[in-house]
Amino acid sequence: MTKGSYLAAIDVGGTKVTTLIAERNGKIIARQEEPLCTTSGAFVPRLDNAADNIADGVAWYGPSSQIESMLRGMMGEAGVNELAGIGIGSAGPLKAGAIKNPPNFAVNVPEGMSGSPLYVPLVEPLASAFSAPVLLENDCNTAVLGEAFFGVGRDVSDKQSLHLVYVTMSTGLGGGVWSGGHLLLGKEGNAAEIGHILVKENGLRCGCGNDGCAEAYCSGRGIVQNARVRLVNAGLRTQSLLLDLTRQEVGNNDGRQATEPRATWDLLEFISPQIVFRAAETGDEIAASVIGDFIHYGGIVLSAIANAYDPAVITLGGSIAVNHPEIVEPMHIEMCKHLNVSPPDVRITPLEKRAVEYGAIVLAQRAAS
Ligand SMILES: [Zn+2]
Structure with missing residues (x-):
């Protein structure tokens, strides 16, 4: 027993x-x-x-x-x-x-x-x-299991007929693949390291040490780094909504008055993905370019996933995706430009932030x- x-x-x-x-x-x-x-x-x-x-x-x-x-x-x-x-x-x-x-x-x-x-x-x-x-x-392999049994695959009794990829967009970018009845694993269990697909030759430096990985643009860390690089390249100009919002946020969080001057250079350290999204919505050019990169390279990486695994569904999880469902449609449009398979459905995971738990x-x- x-x-x-x-x-x-x-x-x-x-x-x-x-x-x-x-x-x-x-x-x-x-x-x-x-x-x-x-x-x-x-x-x-x-x-x-x-x-x-x-x-x-x-x-x-x-x-x-x-x-x-x-x-x-x-x-x-x-x-x-x-x-x-x-x-x-x-x-x-x-x-x-x-x-x-x-x-x-x-x-x-x-x-x-x-x-x-x-x-x-x-x-x-x-x-x-x-x-x-x-x-x-x-975590990513675990999350796709959650998706197959408790998320989009919940009501599909024949798990062999399920072809799905889970993509997490949070601090980093990763994925897990469920194909034909099982979790897809590589020789060392590292299948679907999709964050390190090259999307831009000589692009931004990724946490893995290579340049131009998808994660360098399509992750919380990537968004922040891209914003910093673009601000520095623009000469840290004083007229920046992105920096103003960051200054406000720092003021709110460390008990200082928002109006208290703080060196612009110092502010770079406090930029967060949330601030970049907010600044982009309010029309800040640099922030809009960063989110534009996120969507553009995100679409490219989704197309690489679709071409490689031919899934019926790609679900997006992780805090950045779950908090910003508005990215799905433009990313889907970008993905469709690069496909040689019928387009998979792309949607936010119904498990929201709990795919790994399931x-x-x-x-x-x-x-x-
Ligand atoms: Zn990388």
Whole structure:
């Protein structure tokens, strides 16, 4: 007999962690969200933890302890004694059941210890804490599972007939592909690294180190960087609605008066995607060009996805897409200019900001079966 009637699903983002308890059929009975602990926690040298199969670095257990205590609290409240399976969707890169060198973690490495590479094990500590099988997948692959079973594919009983791609437009740009009944995975599980499709020769520098990737234009980070570069190229001219809005925002957030002068150069640091969108709507030329690039290169990357995978539907998730559904139509128009397949439907995910959570439930169901 399989043990337990309950599943745990976990969404580990760059800054927050969400845990859920669900029934085996996917019905959610509890959900909790906390800021992810990234600045404290035990730092354990790898030699003490051979079970993690981490051969070349040191392991750091803060996040797994946090997840364990969140789950224990929720299980206590819900009267759940044991878990049949645990599914985790996490921001990558992932290796050996752990996050490897997470870019958003600021860890204080003890003196005298090499800090690199740094691992945040998730599978082994949670499997042993709850004596349950654990499946871990990167967030975009997890999200497309959520989409196939709880989102646009929810009412499609024959999952083999589903061909869909999930694209996240948030801090970065990524994707996951569901094709013909399964998640598409590459030789190292990294299929659909669509953020790093080249869209512009000698274009803006991407976080990956290459120039002209789609992510350098079509992501939160890309929007901000593009705005900074364009402002600097324009000589940081004083007549800029984008800078005025940023100045206001800084004034609102740090308790200073909005009118207090602040060096224009300093303001660049405070530009956010939200401010760029707002400035573009109000007619700021530079902001409008940045959003124009976002839509133009976004359309190109959608066409690359459509030509490569021939999906019936591309769903867009991530905070930038979910907060700005107005981008869908112009991006669709741009996409259609470059297609050699019939155009897929492009829409915002019905799961809104919770596609990874639902996908983690699917992973937990698979772990339990
Ligand atoms: Zn890149």
